[in-house]
Amino acid sequence: MIYREAGEFKSTYQADQAILTIPQDRWFMAALLAIAFVVIPMSASEYWLGAIMLPFLVLSLAAIGLNILTGYAGQLSLGTGGFMATGAFAAYKLSTTFPDLNILLVLLFSGLITAAVGILFGIPSLRIKGFYLAVATLASQFFLIWMFNKFGWFTNYSASGVISAPPMTVFGDIYVTGTEASIEAKYLFTLSVVVLLALIAKNLVRSNIGREWRAIRDMDIAAEIIGIPMLATKLKAFAVSSFYCGIAGALWAFIYTGSVEPLAFDVNRSFQVLFMIIIGGLGSIMGSFLGAAFIILLPILLNNVPTMLGLSIPVDLISHIEFMVFGALIIFFLIVEPHGLARLWQITKEKLRLWPFPY
Amino acid sequence: MKIERDVLFIIMVSLLLMVIIPWTAGQLSEEIFFEWPFFFEVAIGGLLSGVMYSLVALGFVLIFKASGVFNFAQGAMVLFAALTLVGIHDMGVPMWLAIILALFIMVLLAIAIEKLVLRHLVNQEQIILFMATIGIAYFLDGFGQTIWGSEVKILDLGIPNEPGFYFDGKILINDFDLVAALIASVLVIALALFFQYTRIGRALRAVADDHQAALSVGIPLQHIWTIVWAVAGMVGLVAGIMWGSKLGVQFSLALIALKALPVLILGGFTSVPGAIIGGLLIGAGEKLAEVFLAPMIGGGIEDWFAYMLALAFLAFRPQGLFGEKIIERV
Numbered sequence: 275m276i277y278r279e280a281g282e283f284k285s286t287y288q289a290d291q292a293i294l295t296i297p298q299d300r301w302f303m304a305a306l307l308a309i310a311f312v313v314i315p316m317s318a319s320e321y322w323l324g325a326i327m328l329p330f331l332v333l334s335l336a337a338i339g340l341n342i343l344t345g346y347a348g349q350l351s352l353g354t355g356g357f358m359a360t361g362a363f364a365a366y367k368l369s370t371t372f373p374d375l376n377i378l379l380v381l382l383f384s385g386l387i388t389a390a391v392g393i394l395f396g397i398p399s400l401r402i403k404g405f406y407l408a409v410a411t412l413a414s415q416f417f418l419i420w421m422f423n424k425f426g427w428f429t430n431y432s433a434s435g436v437i438s439a440p441p442m443t444v445f446g447d448i449y450v451t452g453t454e455a456s457i458e459a460k461y462l463f464t465l466s467v468v469v470l471l472a473l474i475a476k477n478l479v480r481s482n483i484g485r486e487w488r489a490i491r492d493m494d495i496a497a498e499i500i501g502i503p504m505l506a507t508k509l510k511a512f513a514v515s516s517f518y519c520g521i522a523g524a525l526w527a528f529i530y531t532g533s534v535e536p537l538a539f540d541v542n543r544s545f546q547v548l549f550m551i552i553i554g555g556l557g558s559i560m561g562s563f564l565g566a567a568f569i570i571l572l573p574i575l576l577n578n579v580p581t582m583l584g585l586s587i588p589v590d591l592i593s594h595i596e597f598m599v600f601g602a603l604i605i606f607f608l609i610v611e612p613h614g615l616a617r618l619w620q621i622t623k624e625k626l627r628l629w630p631f632p633y
Numbered sequence: 634m635k636i637e638r639d640v641l642f643i644i645m646v647s648l649l650l651m652v653i654i655p656w657t658a659g660q661l662s663e664e665i666f667f668e669w670p671f672f673f674e675v676a677i678g679g680l681l682s683g684v685m686y687s688l689v690a691l692g693f694v695l696i697f698k699a700s701g702v703f704n705f706a707q708g709a710m711v712l713f714a715a716l717t718l719v720g721i722h723d724m725g726v727p728m729w730l731a732i733i734l735a736l737f738i739m740v741l742l743a744i745a746i747e748k749l750v751l752r753h754l755v756n757q758e759q760i761i762l763f764m765a766t767i768g769i770a771y772f773l774d775g776f777g778q779t780i781w782g783s784e785v786k787i788l789d790l791g792i793p794n795e796p797g798f799y800f801d802g803k804i805l806i807n808d809f810d811l812v813a814a815l816i817a818s819v820l821v822i823a824l825a826l827f828f829q830y831t832r833i834g835r836a837l838r839a840v841a842d843d844h845q846a847a848l849s850v851g852i853p854l855q856h857i858w859t860i861v862w863a864v865a866g867m868v869g870l871v872a873g874i875m876w877g878s879k880l881g882v883q884f885s886l887a888l889i890a891l892k893a894l895p896v897l898i899l900g901g902f903t904s905v906p907g908a909i910i911g912g913l914l915i916g917a918g919e920k921l922a923e924v925f926l927a928p929m930i931g932g933g934i935e936d937w938f939a940y941m942l943a944l945a946f947l948a949f950r951p952q953g954l955f956g957e958k959i960i961e962r963v
Contacts, residue, residue: 305659
């Protein structure tokens with residue numbers, strides 16, 4: 275009754291093409307952003323900001339990247355971890371080679387470098403499809419991690435193979451990386467980057483290029499016949515996707531953990547991000563956030579349940595049971611709603627539109 | 634089985650390259666030691682370890698063929714089977730009985746997977762089913778270790794595990810690998826006969842060809858899936874026994890699935906002989922590269938070389954060497 279688009283008259287094309295056409299949606303989004311930008315940094319504890327919100331934001335960005343490639347363009351990829359590592363190491367090399375470079379430029383360039391690497395590893399997708407491609411992208415995953423481990427140049431010949439972010443600032447004097455950075459500054463910086471990139475992604479997938487991706491996803495031969503260039507479109511998807519994953523990797527290394535080794539981006543990271551987009555919803559930017567929240571929060575919850583119940587279980591047993599419950603919940607969610615949390619959100623909104631007169 | 638001419642050509646060329654590249658590397662570089670007996674020793678060792686990869690890949694192929702599910706849980710099934718076997722054996726049960734009990738448990742597992750998971754996901758997209766099998770993999774990894782513990786266990790079947798000398802003592806081959814290869818060949822022949830000559834085998838082939846047509850002539854799809862998962866579980870048990878007695882039964886067994894994937898795409902998802910030949914090519918190629926090429930680029934290439942090798946093959950045959958030709962209609 276309240277939440278509906280009927281009666282919303284638009285007099286300009288801009289208004290018609292807005293992302294959120296229903297006023298309640300706009301208020302909701304404004305409130306969400308206000309909470310994210312103002313309430314959370316003021317009220318949340320350091321643990322919440324540093325150990326939950328930061329990885330959530332960073333992995334949401336990676337999930338958006340993978341969602342562009344897998345959810346929108348239909349190219350199943352298991353190489354996300356490799357691309358995140360590329361972003362992290364590119365950012366490290368850039369910031370140590372050019373110490374005066376602004377962190378925003380470092381992020382941008384590391385994203386672009388990762389995009390180039392992504393294009394390179396996207397070339398096989400022209401001939402290889404489906405699960406064959408998924409396994410083929412594992413080649414990039416293993417190769418990139420091996421490369422960063424093997425060649426000292428990438429880590430500036432550090433003995434342990436670990437890279438640490440140099441202290442960097444935005445707006446002149448606010449530290450966002452290194453030990454002097456406050457957790458709130460880190461959080462707000464990451465949030466701004468993620469919100470901006472999510473907005474760009476949302477608009478990208480609604481535009482011409484997004485429609486081309488979806489045509490390729492639904493059937494690439496048919497898309498080619500109606501005049502969509504397969505080579506360019508697939509490579510664009512790989513480029514944009516790796517751009518996002520690269521920035522996510524750089525944020526992970528520089529802002530979330532501060533120092534990182536290649537192993538942080540191993541194949542399990544790729545699977546984690548893939549879980550996020552499938553639980554969240556393939557082909558949905560919103561779903562990337564929902565999925566990331568789910569996958570980040572679930573293990574934390576599982577970890578705390580035994581203590582909350584007052585049970586004392588040995589640590590290794592807990593981790594095994596966590597595995598079990600995690601696997602079972604994934605299966606449960608897939609059975610209940612194979613199209614992910616974004617679909618549940620959609621259904622809720624549709625119900626709300628009819629409420630309270632369901633006819 | 635008829636082999637297409639270009640497949641034969643690709644195999645020939647790759648075999649030739651496997652000889653030429655190490656030889657050239659040996660001529661060009663001082664660091665690399667090249668001698669014909671040594672070359673054959675490495676190649677045979679590689680072929681035999683390739684057979685071990687094939688054992689794991691075989692389980693993938695069976696399930697993909699019959700249900701179109703890319704079963705990522707195969708590695709977890711290998712681990713689970715091996716853990717169960719060792720766990721039962723440690724309780725004082727003789728080995729032959731433990732193997733039978735483990736087989737029985739794998740069948741139960743197959744029934745459970747069909748009833749609890751697959752049945753509810755009929756008609757879903759392949760990626761959803763793939764995700765569900767990753768869920769199964771997580772569950773099994775946790776479940777097996779919760780019940781049987783996570784410490785490394787030793788599985789001793791009395792297979793000799795020492796190097797033997799063959800061909801006048803010139804070539805050194807691990808006896809264990811020979812036994813493994815023998816067991817793998819027996820398994821493959823048994824599977825081929827099972828698929829070719831039994832009633833169930835015929836039904837399996839029918840389902841693999843066309844789900845709907847199979848249903849319409851009265852083949853119960855759900856039973857077939859249970860049987861296929863049970864057979865894959867048994868293959869997993871054999872792989873678990875072989876890998877377990879080679880490396881010890883531990884969590885890392887679940888990761889050999891990652892070793893089997895390049896074998897799988899090289900051979901083709903739908904082909905049993907493809908899994909074998911893919912395993913041989915990957916095994917030999919990987920070992921040869923490790924010995925004759927790796928010193929030049931820094932070593933430790935076994936993580937990714939198999940994948941790159943498979944990728945190179947896919948560039949020529951996108952469906953794998955023996956996979957069904959992908960025909961797309963608009």
